[in-house]
Amino acid sequence: MSSSWFLAGQEGFEVSLKYEQSVKVPSADDLGANEVLVxxxxxSLNYRELIIARGGITGPITVPVVPGCDGAxxxxxxxxxxxxxRVEDRVVTYFAPRLVDTSGDDALAGIADILSTLGQGTDGTLRSKGVFPETALVHAPKSLGxxxxxxxxxxWTTAWNSLFGIxxxxxxxxxWVLIQGTGGVSIATLQLAAAVGATVVATTSTDDKAARLTAMGATHTVNYRSNPDNWAQEARNLTPDKRGFDIVVDIAGNETPAQSLAAARVDGVGPCQSKKYEIRLDMMLRAFPVGV
Structure with missing residues (x-):
């Protein structure tokens, strides 16, 4: 038997999140040919779990569904x-298992693949035991608990693709890399970029957060609250000859792409997590956004 959280709808965790203590788990003989019992x-939780539970931009779920895309x-x-x-292998989950089935191991997930991802169209990780398709798993690094x-x-794969995917x-x-704030993707991007010798500038809202970002590897910080209308230019002025950033990782949604593009250099790239863009032509001439 297994215990499990599941979403019965999309009215927020307070209403839709349910808990069941005795969920039947298939025996080894009852598993499908390509299934794995883990x-x-x-x-771990990501902000996407809150968005999915609220019926946000990720779209509808398959009800009921076990939330969570990350687990080990x-x-x-x-x-x-x-x-x-094999039995006793240590594994971590993979975000988009059906993508591998349809497009192969090297395919990149796109918007059309979201509806089938773990925690939305396929049962996720918030359960004590679960059956996963083989394509939903990879071997866990031996160096990590x-x-x-x-x-x-x-x-971390979002951060990795933002920095090394093109x-x-x-x-x-x-x-030169520009990150936004202190959320999970931004912190992961900061650590990876600093580890490979890139110069990282981070936007933030407080002096305390700025100090923590600096301790984690940021070379410069920019307070976007003290300069809400022009933080992009303030950040751009820090780059050599004010040329702009090679990579701008936009994670803040619809409010920030215009300034993110203003901060990017000619031929720079801008991985983003945004529902839509409203981009002026003059900004399109300076940089091209790349969805991740």
Missing amino acids: KMHSA GVVEAVGSAVKDF WLPAATLACT KGKEAGPGA
Whole structure:
């Protein structure tokens, strides 16, 4: 048996999140050919879980659905056709399992794939045991314990793709990267960019957060609350010859893309997490947004 949280609707966690203590789990003999039974050891939450529960921009869910796309656990049983995993393997979940089925291992998830992701169209990680398709799992890094391993799938792969996902535009020594705030993706991007020798500028709202960002590797910080209408130019002025940023990682939604593009250099890239863009032509001539 398993215990599990599940969403019965999209009216927010307060209304729609339910808990069931005795959920039947298939035996090894009852697993589908490509299914894997995993005992979950840890799970992590992303802001997307709140958005999904509220019926936000990610779209409808398959009711009922177990929320959560990030988790880590150990394999307890495998289906007859499973090739990559064995009992007792340590695994972490993968965000978009059906994408691998339809497009292959090297495919990049797009907006059309969101409805089938873990925690939305496929049962996710907020359960003590669960059956996952084989394509929803990858081997966990041996160097990480359960808790850090459970944070990898959504936040850290988003950060990684933002910095290294475009061939010829990868972050490295000499690159200037602009991040926004202190959320999960921004902090992951900061740490990865600093680790490869890029110069990172971070926007933030308080002096305390600025100090923490500096301690984690940010070279400069810009307070967007003290300069709400022109923080992009303030940040751009920090770059060599005020040329702008090689990479601007926009995570703040519809309010920030215009300033993010204003901060980018010619031929710079702007990975974004935004529902829509309202971009002026003069800004389009300066940089091209790249969805992640």
